[in-house]
Amino acid sequence: xxxxxxxxxxxxxxxxxxxxxxxxxxxxxxxxxxxxxxxxxxxxxxxxxxxxxxxxxxxxxxxxxxxxxxxxxxxxxxxxxxxxxxxxxxxxxxxxxxxxxxxxxxxxxxxxxxxxxxxxxxxxxxxxxxxxxxxxxxxxxxxxxxxxxxxxxxxxxxxxxxxxxxxxxxxxxxxxxxxxxxxxxxxxxxxxxxxxxxxxxxxxxxxxxxxxxxxxxxxxxxxxxxxxxxxxxxxxxxxxxxxxxxxxxxxxxxxxxxxxxxxxxxxxxxxxxxxxxxxxxxxxxxxxxxxxxxxxxxxxxxxxxxxxxxxxxxxxxxxxxxxxxxxxxxxxxxxxxxxxxxxxxxxxxxxxxxxxxxxxxxxxxxxxxxxxxxxxxxxxxxxxxxxxxxxxxxxxxxxxxxxxxxxxxxxxxxxxxxxxx
Amino acid sequence: xxxxxxxxxxxxxxxxxxxxxxxxxxxxxxxxxxxxxxxxxxxxxxxxxxxxxxxxxxxxxxxxxxxxxxxxxxxxxxxxxxxxxxxxxxxxxxxxxxxxxxxxxxxxxxxxxxxxxxxxxxxxxxxxxxxxxxxxxxxxxxxxxxxxxxxxxxxxxxxxxxxxxxxxxxxxxxxxxxxxxxxxxxxxxxxxxxxxxxxxxxxxxxxxxxxxxxxxxxxxxxxxxxxxxxxxxx
Numbered sequence: 001x002x003x004x005x006x007x008x009x010x011x012x013x014x015x016x017x018x019x020x021x022x023x024x025x026x027x028x029x030x031x032x033x034x035x036x037x038x039x040x041x042x043x044x045x046x047x048x049x050x051x052x053x054x055x056x057x058x059x060x061x062x063x064x065x066x067x068x069x070x071x072x073x074x075x076x077x078x079x080x081x082x083x084x085x086x087x088x089x090x091x092x093x094x095x096x097x098x099x100x101x102x103x104x105x106x107x108x109x110x111x112x113x114x115x116x117x118x119x120x121x122x123x124x125x126x127x128x129x130x131x132x133x134x135x136x137x138x139x140x141x142x143x144x145x146x147x148x149x150x151x152x153x154x155x156x157x158x159x160x161x162x163x164x165x166x167x168x169x170x171x172x173x174x175x176x177x178x179x180x181x182x183x184x185x186x187x188x189x190x191x192x193x194x195x196x197x198x199x200x201x202x203x204x205x206x207x208x209x210x211x212x213x214x215x216x217x218x219x220x221x222x223x224x225x226x227x228x229x230x231x232x233x234x235x236x237x238x239x240x241x242x243x244x245x246x247x248x249x250x251x252x253x254x255x256x257x258x259x260x261x262x263x264x265x266x267x268x269x270x271x272x273x274x275x276x277x278x279x280x281x282x283x284x285x286x287x288x289x290x291x292x293x294x295x296x297x298x299x300x301x302x303x304x305x306x307x308x309x310x311x312x313x314x315x316x317x318x319x320x321x322x323x324x325x326x327x328x329x330x331x332x333x334x335x336x337x338x339x340x341x342x343x344x345x346x347x348x349x350x351x352x353x354x355x356x357x358x359x360x361x362x363x364x365x366x367x368x369x370x371x372x373x374x375x376x377x378x379x380x381x382x383x384x385x386x387x388x389x390x391x392x393x394x395x396x397x398x399x400x401x402x403x404x405x406x407x408x409x410x411x412x413x414x415x416x417x418x419x420x421x
Numbered sequence: 422x423x424x425x426x427x428x429x430x431x432x433x434x435x436x437x438x439x440x441x442x443x444x445x446x447x448x449x450x451x452x453x454x455x456x457x458x459x460x461x462x463x464x465x466x467x468x469x470x471x472x473x474x475x476x477x478x479x480x481x482x483x484x485x486x487x488x489x490x491x492x493x494x495x496x497x498x499x500x501x502x503x504x505x506x507x508x509x510x511x512x513x514x515x516x517x518x519x520x521x522x523x524x525x526x527x528x529x530x531x532x533x534x535x536x537x538x539x540x541x542x543x544x545x546x547x548x549x550x551x552x553x554x555x556x557x558x559x560x561x562x563x564x565x566x567x568x569x570x571x572x573x574x575x576x577x578x579x580x581x582x583x584x585x586x587x588x589x590x591x592x593x594x595x596x597x598x599x600x601x602x603x604x605x606x607x608x609x610x611x612x613x614x615x616x617x618x619x620x621x622x623x624x625x626x627x628x629x630x631x632x633x634x635x636x637x638x639x640x641x642x643x644x645x646x647x648x649x650x651x652x653x654x655x
Contacts, residue, residue, distance in 0.1 A: 311569050315565070366484065
């Protein structure tokens with residue numbers, strides 16, 4: 001195909017020898033030798049157990065790993081299917097290991113997966129992270145079957161997580177995406193997705209592969225493009241998500257900046273779409289949902305409040321440019337509260353995020369500085385949430401999250417009015 | 422009344438008349454050039470102001486802190502207006518110089534030649550100061566944000582040091598560009614820069630030895646005590 005001219009000729013050669021496939025699973029990777037073997041075996045077992053008669057292909061799109069990741073993928077296989085599945089796959093599982101080209105990042109890796117999907121006319125595709133420790137063969141069924149058997153175009157993941165896990169998703173990305181685009185996709189940046197060949201084609205039609213989407217914004221971009229493109233969307237409950245421990249020194253500020261800038265950039269691109277939407281609707285959910293008890297975990301609220309208060313003292317002039325006078329005044333008043341009575345109310349938090357979105361849109365100050373100045377406010381909100389919910393269980397936390405989401409939806413006219421002023 | 426006296430007066434008057442005859446067209450040409458210069462400068466000022474307003478230059482200056490710098494210097498006009506006025510005076514002075522050169526006066530010609538030779542240096546120096554100011558503001562704000570987010574002590578002081586060092590560097594570069602006492606400026610810069618660093622080292626190492634120890638101990642112990650959160654933000 002002429003459109004796939006950017007795929008390396010050697011890869012196209014391999015794909016020609018494989019021929020058309022029904023199901024494609026992509027694993028983007030970079031230095032994941034310790035975990036990727038398990039992921040590859042889970043995918044192979046998933047193919048054998050749930051799609052034994054289909055033509056399947058596993059593609060590892062690697063970013064130039066130096067720890068032997070491609071070798072691990074090459075050697076990972078299930079030799080004894082009987083002990084795992086009590087059945088053999090009826091067709092061979094094809095496996096291709098290839099480096100991707102372009103800007104280093106997950107987006108470039110997935111672009112290659114989309115290109116391969118088009119080349120082999122895949123009917124249903126999925127991508128899973130290479131650092132997963134909790135992936136099981138069922139994940140492949142849960143991500144692929146809604147597309148292959150039920151006619152959906154996009155499957156978002158739904159995980160069981162600790163009540164304090166995914167705080168950026170819970171306090172910003174999920175409620176904001178839901179309020180903007182009207183679909184309740186609980187994990188819009190989950191990282192593991194299912195999608196149809198038609199949707200892969202739609203992704204490839206957009207030339208974003210030299211932007212931040214190629215580096216770090218691919219997850220929210222995929223979700224948003226699926227929603228705004230009018231594709232059939234659902235989510236699948238995958239259970240717990242456990243992945244290899246990230247670098248403990250990873251900079252929260254940089255992470256927050258990347259995630260929020262991706263969401264805000266998409267707001268700019270799709271403003272014609274989200275301004276018309278009111279309220280939100282649930283999306284169909286597959287899989288068997290369950291909850292488990294919560295183990296206490298260490299959360300350093302003191303440190304969060306310390307950073308919030310330092311921000312209040314040092315970043316006031318910057319925040320005054322970004323926030324409305326009312327929002328800024330209310331935040332300033334929070335500084336007087338002691339630890340026990342410290343509360344960052346949902347309505348104030350929503351106004352904070354909407355003010356930031358507008359400031360980003362109007363380029364009030366340098367965008368990188370703008371987003372980095374959000375960190376102390378975010379930590380203030382998280383500290384408040386932790387102080388509010390010491391005894392809360394997962395259901396209580398979900399209820400609070402639902403209240404926050406409704407606040408985002410209720411205040412959407414405020415966002416639109418300020419956006420257009 | 423014939424005689425040498427009359428001849429002398431007449432000759433002088435004739436010479437004066439001849440001189441005036443030669444000078445008046447030059448003067449007229451100079452006045453016309455200056456008038457045209459004023460008109461061109463005025464049109465250019467309006468054009469620059471309008472273009473900068475459309476390009477949201479004032480908002481850019483607000484966001485980079487250039488407006489605040491002007492306000493501190495008691496310049497209340499909008500940055501686009503300032504840029505327009507600056508262009509007006511540069512163009513007008515240039516035309517003024519061209520006009521004066523039309524008078525064909527040797528001393529003025531020499532001064533004008535020197536002025537035009539020096540003009541690019543003034544531009545370069547102003548540009549260095551402006552860019553230095555922008556970079557200083559940008560980096561000091563980046564340092565402030567990084568220090569606040571990393572929960573470091575005295576973020577404001579860190580940010581001010583960054584700003585101060587870049588300002589010194591830009592100022593020294595601008596003076597060097599203007600060729601004002603180059604060797605003294607270079608030496609002064611090296612001495613000042615070295616003195617600041619040495620001063621900081623001595624203040625921290627000797628004068629503030631106890632404070633330094635306390636700060637380091639606090640930082641180190643806090644780092645040890647404050648184990649990372651066990652939840653994932655993403």
